[in-house]
Amino acid sequence: xxxxxxxxISYALIIFLMVFVPYANGQSNFKSDSLAILKVLYQQQDHxxxxxxxxxxxxxxxxxELVFVGAEGPTYGYEPVKLNYYKRYPDKTNMGTLAFTVxxxxxxxxxxxxxxxxxxxxxxxxxxxxxxxxxxxxxxGNWLIVSDHTTAGKSSD
Numbered sequence: 001x002x003x004x005x006x007x008x009i010s011y012a013l014i015i016f017l018m019v020f021v022p023y024a025n026g027q028s029n030f031k032s033d034s035l036a037i038l039k040v041l042y043q044q045q046d047h048x049x050x051x052x053x054x055x056x057x058x059x060x061x062x063x064x065e066l067v068f069v070g071a072e073g074p075t076y077g078y079e080p081v082k083l084n085y086y087k088r089y090p091d092k093t094n095m096g097t098l099a100f101t102v103x104x105x106x107x108x109x110x111x112x113x114x115x116x117x118x119x120x121x122x123x124x125x126x127x128x129x130x131x132x133x134x135x136x137x138x139x140x141g142n143w144l145i146v147s148d149h150t151t152a153g154k155s156s157d
Contacts, residue, residue, distance in 0.1 A: 029110075030107050030113075033107075033113065033138070033143065034105055034113075036143050037105065037113055037115065037136050037143045038102065038105070040058075040059045040143055040144070040145075041059065041100060041102070041115070041117075041134075042100065043055075043058070043059065044056050044058075044059040044100075045098050045099065045100050048095060048098040049095075049097055049098055051091065051092040051095050053082065053085050053086055053089065053095075054082075056085070057078070057081075057082050057085070059144065059145055060078060060081065060082075060144060060145045060148070061078065061137065061139060061144040061145060061146045062078045063077075063078055063146075064076065064077040064078070065077075065146070066078045066081060066145075066146060066147075067146075067147045067148070068081045068084070068147075068148045068149075068150070069147075069148070069149040069150070070149075070150050070151070071151070071152060081148075093123075093124060094123075096121045096122050096123035096124070096127075096128075097121070097122040098119060098120070098121055098122075099119070099120045099121075099122075100117055100118070100119055101117055101118040101119075101120070102115060102116075102117045103116045103117050103118060103131075104116045108135075110138075111137055111138040111139075112135065112136065112137050112138070113135075113136040113143070114133065114134070114135055114136070115133070115134040115136060116131070116132070116133050116134075117131070117132050117134070118130070118131050118132075119131075119132060119150070128152060129152070129153050130150060130151050130152040130153040131150070131151050131153065132148060132149065132150040132151070133147075133148075133149045134147070134148050134149075135147035135148075
C-alpha cells in the first residue's frame, strides 16, 4: 500500500496536468490562431486597396447568419453585406486606400476571437476613420468574421 502523501502528490499532479497543460497548449494555439486571423484581416486590407470587393468579402462568413452593424443599423446575411459594399463603394475612387490598426485581439473560446481595431480610409474627397469590433469564428479550419460592428469617427485629413 502506498503512503497517503503519495496519493496527495499524485492527485495534485493530475490536477496540475489537467489544468495547466491544456492552458499552455491553448496559449500556443492562440498565437497560431492570432496570426491566422491577422493574415485574413491584412489580406482584406490588400484586397480593398486593389478595389476587389469580391476578394475582400472572403474574410466574411458566407452565411445568412453573418451580421454587419453600421450607422444604418444591422444588415444580416453575406449577400446583403456584399451588396452594401458595392453600393457604397462602386469604384476605386470611392474606396480609397484602407489601413487597419489592431488595438486588441483576444480569445473568446477555442473557436472564437474578438478583434477591436481602427480603420483609416484615405480618399481624394477627404479622409474617413473609425473603429470596428469583429467577432471571428474558426469554421472548417478557417477564421472568418461572423459579426462586424463598424463605427465612423470624425473625419480626418
